[in-house]
Amino acid sequence: MVKIFDANDEILRELSRILLKILEDKNGEIYQENVAKFGIPEEYARKAFFEENLLKLQNSGKAKFYLAMGDDGKTIMGFAQTIIRNEDTVELDRIVVFPEFTRKGIGTKLLQYALEETEKRGFKKVIVNAGKNEVHARKFYEKNGFEKIEEYTVHAPWGKKLDLVSYQYSF
Numbered sequence: 559m560v561k562i563f564d565a566n567d568e569i570l571r572e573l574s575r576i577l578l579k580i581l582e583d584k585n586g587e588i589y590q591e592n593v594a595k596f597g598i599p600e601e602y603a604r605k606a607f608f609e610e611n612l613l614k615l616q617n618s619g620k621a622k623f624y625l626a627m628g629d630d631g632k633t634i635m636g637f638a639q640t641i642i643r644n645e646d647t648v649e650l651d652r653i654v655v656f657p658e659f660t661r662k663g664i665g666t667k668l669l670q671y672a673l674e675e676t677e678k679r680g681f682k683k684v685i686v687n688a689g690k691n692e693v694h695a696r697k698f699y700e701k702n703g704f705e706k707i708e709e710y711t712v713h714a715p716w717g718k719k720l721d722l723v724s725y726q727y728s729f
C-alpha cells in the first residue's frame with residue numbers, strides 16, 4: 559500500500575538526501591534516464607535537489623511537492639513537483655517513482671493526487687513536457703487523461719537541443 563500526501567520540510571530534507579544519493583550512481587537508471595540522456599551537467603542536476611533549493615521552492619508558495627510513502631511510514635517511493643505558471647495554469651515539473659516501485663500504479667496515484675489538489679486550488683489546467691522519445695512517460699500521461707498540445711524544440715540552459723512534447727490536462 560502507498561500513502562500520498564503533501565510534503566513538509568522534514569520530508570523534503572529526506573527527499574533531498576535520497577535524490578543526491580541516487581545521483582551518485584552514474585550507472586543507475588535514474589541518472590541514465592533523467593540526467594545523462596538529456597545531457598544535463600551533473601552539478602546542474604545536483605543543485606536542483608539541494609535541500610535549501612527544495613525548501614526555497616516549497617516555501618515560495620509557487621511550488622508544491624507530493625510524496626508517495628510506503629506503509630512503514632519511512633520508505634519514500636516517489637514524488638511529484640508542481641509549479642504555478644500563471645493564474646490558470648500549473649506545470650507538473652517532475653514526477654518520479656523510484657525504479658524498484660514502478661509499474662504498480664504508484665505514479666498514477668501520485669499524479670491523480672496532484673491533479674485533485676491543483677483543481678481544489680482553483681486552477682484550470684495542468685501542463686507537462688515530456689521528451690519526444692520518452693515513450694514510457696508519454697504513455698503514462700496519455701493514459702492519465704493528458705492531451706498532446708504540440709511538439710517543439712528548446713535549447714536547454716546547458717546548451718543542448720531538446721525535442722519535447724507538451725501535454726495538457728484540463729479540469
Ligand SMILES: CC(C)(COP(=O)(O)OP(=O)(O)OC[C@H]1O[C@@H](n2cnc3c(N)ncnc32)[C@H](O)[C@@H]1OP(=O)(O)O)[C@@H](O)C(=O)NCCC(=O)NCCS
Pocket residue numbers: 591592651652653654655656659660661662663664665666667688693694695697698699701
Ligand atoms: C513515469 C513514471 C512516473 C510512471 O510511474 P509508475 O508508477 O511506473 O506508473 P503506473 O504504474 O501508474 O503506470 C500507469 C501507466 O503508465 C504507462 N507506463 C508506465 N511506465 C511505463 C513504461 N515503462 N513503459 C510503457 N508504459 C508505461 C502504462 O500505460 C501504465 O499502465 P499499465 O501498467 O497498466 O500498462 C515512472 O516510470 C518514472 O518515475 N520514471 C522515471 C522518471 C520519469 O520519466 N518521469 C516522467 C518525466 S519527468
